[in-house]
Amino acid sequence: MGNLSTAVVRLPAVCGTVILLGSGCASHGPSTGSPASAAATYNKPDVVLCQGNKVPVYALENPRRASELAPEAAPALGGLNVEQFNPGTWLIAQESSDRVMLMNKLAAPQDSGQGDVRDYTYIVISTHSMMSEPGKPVWAVVESSTCTPTLDLGELRAGGVTLDPASPPVPESDRLALLVTESDCNSGQNAEGRVEVVNLIETESTVEVVIGVRPAIAQVASCQGNPATPFTVDLEQPLGDRAVLNAAVMPAREIAIPKVP
Template identity: 45%
Template sequence: MLLVMAAALGAAVLAGCATAAPSPGAAPSPSAPSSGIDTDATLRCGDTPVPARALTEPRPATELSAEVLAVLENPLADVDEPLSDWLIAHETVERVVIMREREEPVDLGGGDIATYDLRAIEAADEHALPLDAPWGLVGAANCTPRIDLGTLTGAGVTLDPDALPDGGDERIVLLVTERECNSGRPATDRVELVELVETETTVEVVIGVRPHESGAFTCPSNPPTPFTVELEQPLGDRVIFDAAVAPAREISAGERY
């Protein structure tokens, strides 16, 4: 399913962002990140803003108006049944966005793994389908909810297969794949570490890419950009998470082009 996650850059969108160790008896398991979703934040799923509360307190799409439901029941919308599995991510008098978590995530490559399906429906749009209805489908996609990085853009993040981390390492080498158009070139000198959270059991990173100030670029796939994160202490057996996505996801090894 497609989700859009947004939160202001520098805002505390991650619950438990302090680097202090968990209190006794309350430490997370090695596979569980300390960060969670701030229900008051706005996320982005692709280009679509989605209130985090829509995910944490979901309303089923069956609660939508009869006119909108008629569009969703049209085969053109490609909305798999049951409709109750889809949640309302956004609803106004002119636009509705629904999402559904996928049973099997879609690996788009370079650490970009889509976990949701998304459908956008709008009223009286000349490009909407069906053309002769008061409401119509205007967009369909796969995405993963992400926090909003403000002026930075999100990126796919994997571990460098040529420099996989060892327990004694005090740094981790990542491969960061820019998602914006960059004429098939790496994001050299534009990758930024937005946030690093270290706990007893996890290392959680938020990575963003600073856009070019100007210029026109074509959109072939971009190669990954190596990026090193310095740790406060040796990695040990801690698990490394991408905390820019919601919920945070363990980072796995990628591929060099």
């Protein structure tokens, strides 16, 4: 899989942006980065993103089944194309009188091999569908894909992150060589100069890094897949035996060497 944004079926998309990370944000050069303060911390977010859709964290931590939808939203389960997903026991991620989003934890994570590891499948059911007419709303599936809960990085986008197999981490080094694959369409070009360290937290046992990619300026881009961008993160002390975690996803996931196709 060459592009992290594949397999999204969306008619139409409804997305929003809220900056959840305050301290520890910094912008760096094209190939190396470290935040202004490696001791910076960030609060646990109230909302995460699932392919651009806002999902309250409490909906994931205290899930309610689709069968518990409120009366005004319950008709969504009888909408067009809903039955094929069999979502009766899926959790409620969004709920209103005209839009319902349901998520289901995958039995095994979906790993693209480029650091894009997805934990959930989801559908969005809405009355704002192509089948609706004025005064005659029709519930229907307008979006379906897979995702993993991701921090909202504001103007930046979270990408796939792996260790660089050409420069694997060694205990005595105070630098991490990573490969970052942009999720947005970029005409098959890498993200050189647009990768940034949003946050870096070093503890005795872990190095937790949040990497973001600033979108390209180009207004039109094709989606044939993007190559990985080499990116180096500077640490305040040698790595030692600490685990390296991608903290842009929730929960944080250990960063590994990319899988060979």
